[in-house]
Amino acid sequence: MERSMNRVELKGNVGQEPRIVEVEKGGSVIRFSLATHENYKARDGSWQEETTWHNIVAWKSAKMPDFSIIHTGTFVELAGKIRYSKYKNQQGEEKSIAEILALKIIVPQV
DSSP states (O other), X not given: OOSOOOOEEEEEEEOSOOEEEEOGGGOEEEEXXXXXXXXXXXXXXXXXXXXXXXXXXXXXXXXXXXXXXXXXXXXEEEEEEEEEEEXXXXXXXXXXXXEEEEEEEEOOOO
């Protein structure tokens, strides 16, 4: 039996135009933001919509669509895992970022 799991499933719309970077040995990496939405009823009885933005990173593989079809507004479904990274900004301050490392992306045909 598995004791722990790091798995994320998201469905939403791509934010800013994705960045595709070519890497060694003919591979490529795509980075984009993804908006997910939740509706809930507020205390006053009115319906509210909350949008959450996610940072997505994916490496080209057999489980990936052609990255060139993913644009701003595209609806995608993905499965992956959360990855936390640290880096130093230009001022030398240490920053943390949470990303979703997508292991599978589906772009449903409309």
